[in-house]
Amino acid sequence: MTAVTGFLENLGARAIGAVNRLGFASRFLLLTLRNSGMCLSRFSLVAREIYFAGVLSLIIILVSGLFVGMVLGLQGYDTLQRYGSSSALGVLVALSLVRELGPVVAGLLFASRAGSAITAEIGLMKATEQLAAMEMMAVDPIARVIAPRFWAGVISMPLLAAMFSGMGVFGGYLVGVRLIGVDEGSFWSQMQAAVDFKEDILNGVIKSVVFGIAVSWIAVFEGYDAPPTAEGVSGATTRTVVTASLSILALDFMLTAFMFRGA
Amino acid sequence: MMKRKALDLWVGLFVAMGLGALLFLAMKVGNLASFTAAETYLVKANFDNIGGLKKRAPVKSAGVVVGRVENIAFDTESYEASVVLAIDKRYGFPKDTSAKILTAGLLGEQYVGLTAGGDPVKLKDGDRLKITQSAVVLENLISQFLFSKAADGSKDSK
Structure with missing residues (x-):
């Protein structure tokens, strides 16, 4: 009997804890947005964080984009040539990158490369009581530490996703046209005929902005909420990557359902 | 730092x-x-059957894209599909131009093909194309073929 009630109590406590954390996270996001004034007027604060979140993620994003594009070129050619439509390779590469793979894979890489770093940094600042020290000096840690990192993530993510897609199209071009020998004219012209600026590219950018907000929010919140111990910080870093990746995939499904209902 | x-x-x-x-x-x-956003003029055309035609499908004449399908609706008076074509202002067409729904390749996308007529008067915004030809529906084609085969067979046996 006690085992059953204990189990139920445990379950209930977990559910209440999760809702509590969600509430705190939402309040935290609101607080961050409200305290963003300073970092947006002193843009050098954000620029410094863009360097850490965006510029240092460049190599992994560009190389992954290139390889994803090259694989799409090989796989797409293999399937398309069975139906005698290998000239549609450009369409396949461009649409799959711009609509899905660009925002999603760049988002996953960004969460694990930059999101985890943001969480670890903020968590460690909290563990070493730097945040408390700032408060002592009447510096709001949310305005000085959290908001610049949040906005840097939101700004970097769409740019990284666009670079990923661009690099991927180039990779598909390298494999499709240079290596396999698909006709260059039909590769580009079919792509240009099929890819729509508003429908495909702009929707991809919207996706990447949403993912940027989600990843940055989760990363700064997990860092701020981390228990101030070594164990707590490592746990928070892991949670950032897991939660951010799952929310990217779930959000992607929702956004895709809204954007491409096959009208 | x-x-x-x-x-x-x-x-x-x-x-x-x-x-x-x-x-x-x-x-x-x-x-x-x-x-x-090139300037376009709108032309209507009614089809018995549009097959798999979609919004924003190309409108081609002699293989050149001259416009896009703007809207597709069902006409409740004639029970036909009413298709609105947005044609680039640069391209004028005679009033007796005919529209056909064609397919790019065997399994490709469907598009509207325009064939110019001989009327000296040009199409204006809001005009209707009188001569149209529906999409070829593969099932109808096959059943026609089978029926004609069956008819031939019964004649031969007599």
Whole structure:
């Protein structure tokens, strides 16, 4: 009997804890947005964080984009040539990158490369009581530490996703046209005929902005909420990557359902 | 701590590269440049059957894209599909132009093909194309073929 009630109590406590954390996270996001004034007027604060979140993620994003594009070129050619439509390779590469793979894979890489770093940094600042020290000096840690990192993530993510897609199209071009020998004219012209600026590219950018907000929010919140111990910080870093990746995939499904209902 | 100047340089480079990639996607992949909002005029056409025609499908004449399908609706008076075509202002067509629904390749996308007639009067905004030809529905084609085969067979046996 006690085992059953204990189990139920445990379950209930977990559910209440999760809702509590969600509430705190939402309040935290609101607080961050409200305290963003300073970092947006002193843009050098954000620029410094863009360097850490965006510029240092460049190599992994560009190389992954290139390889994803090259694989799409090989796989797409293999399937398309069975139906005698290998000239549609450009369409396949461009649409799959711009609509899905660009925002999603760049988002996953960004969460694990930059999101985890943001969480670890903020968590460690909290563990070493730097945040408390700032408060002592009447510096709001949310305005000085959290908001610049949040906005840097939101700004970097769409740019990284666009670079990923661009690099991927180039990779598909390298494999499709240079290596396999698909006709260059039909590769580009079919792509240009099929890819729509508003429908495909702009929707991809919207996706990447949403993912940027989600990843940055989760990363700064997990860092701020981390228990101030070594164990707590490592746990928070892991949670950032897991939660951010799952929310990217779930959000992607929702956004895709809204954007491409096959009208 | 990194020098402020070098940091600004890297961040500037990063943002420029990101915007450059977006520009590349817009121009080279999405071909925004040629898809400028060219002025168009609207022409209606009724079809018995539009098959798999979709909005924004190309309208071609002699193989050249001259416009896009603007809207597709069902006409409750004639029980036909009413298709609105947006044709580029640069291309004028005679009033007795006919419209056909064609398929690019065997399994390709469907588009509207325009064949110019001989009328000296040009089409205006809001005009209706009188002569139209529906999409070829593969099932109808096969059943016609089978029926004609069956009819031939019964004649031969007599």
